[in-house]
Amino acid sequence: MDLRVTGSAPPSPFLSARDLFETEYDLSLPVRVRIREDPDERTWTAHPGEYHVLNISRQAATSAMARELALHEFAHMHRNEGGHxxxxxxxxxxxxxxxxxxxxxxxxxxxxxxxxxxxxxxxxxxxxxxxxxxxxxxxxxxxxxxxxxxxxxxxxxxxxxxxxxxxxxxxxxxxxxxxxxxxxxxxxxxxxxxxxxxxxxxxxxxxxxxxxxxxxxxxxxxxxxxxxxxxxxxxxxxxxxxxxxxxxxxxxx
Known part of the structure; x- marks a missing residue:
């Protein structure tokens, strides 16, 4: 999985989520993680066409749930690619x-x-x-x-x-x-x-x-x-x- 993290948060939870996700699944399109400064920004996924976007607040991206939130959004991307x-x-x-x-x-x-x-x-x-x-x-x-x-x-x-x-x-x-x-x-x-x-x-x-x-x-x-x-x-x-x-x-x- 091609994964890139942009914004003011450590990439480690997302890299860890990617490694765990890839033990059973994979994504064909690249993933771009965008860290938002708004603490009320919910975690959500967009699919512009040639890549997926994971939008997440910096508060969520640095929380104890960061890896699990990323895994959840990767699963949404997998469902999207599979045409579920x-x-x-x-x-x-x-x-x-x-x-x-x-x-x-x-x-x-x-x-x-x-x-x-x-x-x-x-x-x-x-x-x-x-x-x-x-x-x-x-x-x-x-x-x-x-x-x-x-x-x-x-x-x-x-x-x-x-x-x-x-x-x-x-x-x-x-x-x-x-x-x-x-x-x-x-x-x-x-x-x-x-x-x-x-x-x-x-x-x-x-x-x-x-x-x-x-x-x-x-x-x-x-x-x-x-x-x-x-x-x-x-x-x-x-x-x-x-x-x-x-x-x-x-x-x-």
């Missing part, structure tokens, strides 16, 4: 099919893009989890949910009226919790008494209008090698379910 439907299907097309003729809140539309990214992440992590221990990934998922649930209000005087995750949107937090459990169950990473389950169930209680269990099953049970039509139907169905508050499995093609 999860990485070739247009999210915009799927959302048009799912939501045509419907009025959807802007926040829910943004959340649908996040859900589509979760589905891509499932397939990327199907690769990364073959390459080594998953301890850091589980801790990362646990930390993310704990952060979303951190700012609890004072107990309300009316029983049952208190919210569990006031600072984060409770609906997408519940979906995110379903994704986290789906990933660990798909790969048998933790036991059922793991703290991640407690956090996920707390998020689910905060969003009673979200069928948390259904979203978990949808993510967990994604077919390993779906055809284009099968994947499109799954993406249309899950985004329509979230945006419209329904849980039917019928989807347009």
């Amino acid at each position: 439907p999860s990485h070739t299907q247009s999210t915009e097309e799927a959302l048009f099919l799912a939501l045509s003729g419907r009025t959807v809140e802007r926040r829910k539309l943004a959340h649908c893009y996040q859900i589509a990214n979760h589905m891509k992440d499932i397939y990327a992590d199907d690769i990364t989890l073959t390459l080594g221990p998953a301890d850091k990934l589980v801790s990362f998922l646990e930390s993310g949910l704990a952060t979303a649930l951190a700012d609890r209000p004072e107990p309300a005087t009316r029983p049952g009226s208190e919210r569990i995750s006031p600072s984060a949107d409770p609906e997408i937090t519940a979906v995110n919790a379903g994704f986290a459990l789906a990933l660990v169950e798909r790969h048998d990473l933790v036991e059922e008494d793991h703290r991640l389950y407690d956090l996920a169930y707390a998020a689910a209680r905060d969003a009673p209008g979200i069928d948390f269990g259904a979203f978990k099953r949808r993510f967990r049970d994604l077919a390993d090698e779906p055809g284009e039509s099968e994947y499109r139907k799954a993406l249309v169905s899950v985004t329509r379910s979230y945006a419209t508050g329904t849980n039917g499995s019928t989807a347009a093609d």
Whole structure:
């Protein structure tokens, strides 16, 4: 793999990730790692054509998760090169099919893009989890949910009226919790008494209008090698379910 790192961060985590990735997989196109100074810059991959770009904040690039984040993005690149439907299907097309003729809140539309990214992440992590221990990934998922649930209000005087995750949107937090459990169950990473389950169930209680269990099953049970039509139907169905508050499995093609 041709790998180049530009920016103010040591290249060692990316070189280590490359060496580990190449024990099982390879990439045909060169990889350019671009370190961004914005600490809020999320880690993401672009595919301009003749090479891949891994964009990552300097904060993330110097964190304990740097190697694992790079491995995850290399897996996305591998899925892209392999033409996997999860990485070739247009999210915009799927959302048009799912939501045509419907009025959807802007926040829910943004959340649908996040859900589509979760589905891509499932397939990327199907690769990364073959390459080594998953301890850091589980801790990362646990930390993310704990952060979303951190700012609890004072107990309300009316029983049952208190919210569990006031600072984060409770609906997408519940979906995110379903994704986290789906990933660990798909790969048998933790036991059922793991703290991640407690956090996920707390998020689910905060969003009673979200069928948390259904979203978990949808993510967990994604077919390993779906055809284009099968994947499109799954993406249309899950985004329509979230945006419209329904849980039917019928989807347009």
